Amino acid sequence: MADTGYRITRPKQLLPLTRHFSYPLTLFLARLPVTPNQITALSLAMGLGCAALLAQGTFEANVWGAALLIASYTFDNCDGEIARLKDMSSEWGAQFDDVADWLVDGSFFTGLGWGVAEARGEDFWFWLGLAATAGATIDYVVDLMFHAKAKKDPDAQTREETAKGERKPEDLLDWLIFIFHKLSRADFCVIVLVLVLFDVVWVLLPLGAIGAQAYWVTDLFQRARGWHT
16 A cells, blocks of 8 residues: 555544544554445445334344444444545545435434334324434535535635544534534434433434434534534
């Protein structure tokens, strides 16, 4: 592997927790003949597998689904690191990663809503899942709009420059937005596992139906974007 000058650094802060999982995995994957897009595809397959398990609506399936989701999120952290380590970054790869994230987020809530609705015999749980999926879809569209706008601005940072940046929270509002984003996205899989083990994962449906809308609204503001983790 050629020396690109990029180095993986051990995470120094608590959040996101998944960075502590992905750090050793990235070091391992860097030694294998795998591409970033292959890692993204594997992460997507795991995320869709999680949704399929959640749709069964049983405790055992939920546990396995939560485990697959953690694996999906962990591999999703690795693809960008591997792209920079191996000098394989591409706009297509970045777009594929965005699509994969959207599909995993959306399918998770749809699958969970279906599973809870089947288990409880109440259709409104499925509609809550669809509302959360709609929020994830709107957030994906917001991201597309920001990327399209950045392409037209010669002074805007590229996605690669943003990924390599050192932007960190500076004031109370920054920290509140940062924690909300990391817990609702980067570390969402850990929250899912905890709730599944206590058999109360259904609470994510009303929270997700509301929180997904709050997420894309905060994502409209530049200060909520580009955190270095």
